Amino acid sequence: MRFLSATRIFSGKEFLSDSTVLVLNTRGQIEDLLPAGSIEAGRLEHHEGILLPGFINTHCHLELSHLKDRIARHTGIVDFGLAVIRQRNAVPEEEQLELMQQADREMAASGIVAVGDISNNALSASVKQASSLYYHSFVELIALNPERAEQVFGAGKTILEAFRRAGLAASLAPHAPYSCSKELIRLITGYDHSQGLPTSIHNQESKAENDFFIHKTGDYLRLYESLGLPIDYFAASGKSSLQTVLETFQKDAGTLLVHNSFSDRSDVHAAQKTLNKLFWCLCPNANLYIENTLPDAGLLISENCTLTLGTDSLASNSGLSILAEILTLQQHFPQIAPEALLKAATWNGARFLGIEEHYGSLEKGKSPGINVIDPVRGTVKPLA
Ligand SMILES: [Zn+2]
Known part of the structure; x- marks a missing residue:
């Protein structure tokens, strides 16, 4: 299981609360979207930039x-x-x-x-x-x-x-x-x-x-x-x-x-x-x-x-x-x-x-692919 957080998180439809944690299983499927604080900081995989679907x-x-x-x-x-x-x-x-x-x-x-x-x-x-x-x-x-x-x-x-x-x-x-x-x-x-x-x-x-x-x-x-x-x-x-x-x-x-x-x-x-x-x-x-x-x-x-x-x-x-x-x-x-x-x-x-x-969107049960955009450099990295 991966617990992803980022500077900003875009669901495909709108920006979510910045502190949202995206829970991904090993197959890249979204298990959950959790509020901050529900996962201990040490287990978070934090990314600088905008996290969004493929x-x-x-x-x-x-x-x-x-x-x-x-x-x-x-x-x-x-x-x-x-x-x-x-x-x-x-x-x-x-x-x-x-x-x-x-x-x-x-x-x-x-x-x-x-x-x-x-x-x-x-x-x-x-x-x-x-x-x-x-x-x-x-x-x-x-x-x-x-x-x-x-x-x-x-x-x-x-x-x-x-x-x-x-x-x-x-x-x-x-x-x-x-x-x-x-x-x-x-x-x-x-x-x-x-x-x-x-x-x-x-x-x-x-x-x-x-x-x-x-x-x-x-x-x-x-x-x-x-x-x-x-x-x-x-x-x-x-x-x-x-x-x-x-x-x-x-x-x-x-x-x-x-x-x-x-x-x-x-x-x-x-x-x-x-x-x-x-x-x-x-x-x-x-x-x-x-x-x-x-x-x-x-x-x-x-x-x-x-x-x-x-x-x-x-x-x-x-x-x-x-x-x-x-x-x-x-x-x-x-x-x-x-x-x-x-x-x-x-x-x-x-x-x-x-x-x-x-x-197309970050929702429970989907495997939409996960990207993180670095808006300063203008680059994108697929995470899943
Ligand atoms: Zn054409």
Whole structure:
């Protein structure tokens, strides 16, 4: 049995009394939370810093781990996307798997205990199976042409089955509004909802995405031209991307909007009003890497949005650390209370992935992983 105390203790939802003692058994399960004085000082394992549950990374692409330092910064999303397409298969699978394992270990060392991971194929399944982390794979589907919706949906279910056979949690997920027809998104969200699964979509990562939907102009025309894909069938809606596709999501299914860099107040209002289990995932370091921009986190907080955090992939980040994402947000949005960011990093992420019975908070009977953050040095150490 271990009796942990710290300078401060955050439950996943709120700061507890500083003198709380966390009782852990040898399996890392929480036996109890006790007031100070109930344990003699000599038996206490005291830590300087903030003690809290393991981090939940709700947006990663493990399968892009081999693209670390391969893609130029600040090129904008279209050139970033084209570079990923060009380079993603340029490395043998064995090397890809090795770098995925390394990324998995990096996440464990930075206190991450569970990951929502975007997957275009099932190559990562063996790494996830062998990992100490919990993985929920989001099988990502792409097809803007509505005529391809059924076929892509069918292929997606085959990949999903491969994850399930490996004993791993998995959903289907549309890639982004600009790369998926409404028909395809409806098939995906209908399926996920019928299975009680959460879904995830990249949202408004660039200004170009809104230009594409409002006027059918901007950089995404260049993307489809570069790919040699005519998009005559696509018509501007006159609305932002999010407001265009919002009706294709299921009101009562867990839905994660990732990035939200160009979501404005009207987008936030419309989405908050339409969807009941909506989560807004921020990946600020990836936004700085690709677009050199940041989402309006202050707006999301003031509109009572439920935030989660993600690292995105090593193609667009120098590391896979949720603490690094928290520190970036703190630096750029000093008005946001630390509690809100810590809750996004733990409890909210666990709720989105549907794993709050075991993860995301310090409660009796849970084995949520235990971290201690040193706020002065900006480091994190997993304790269990
Ligand atoms: Zn992503």
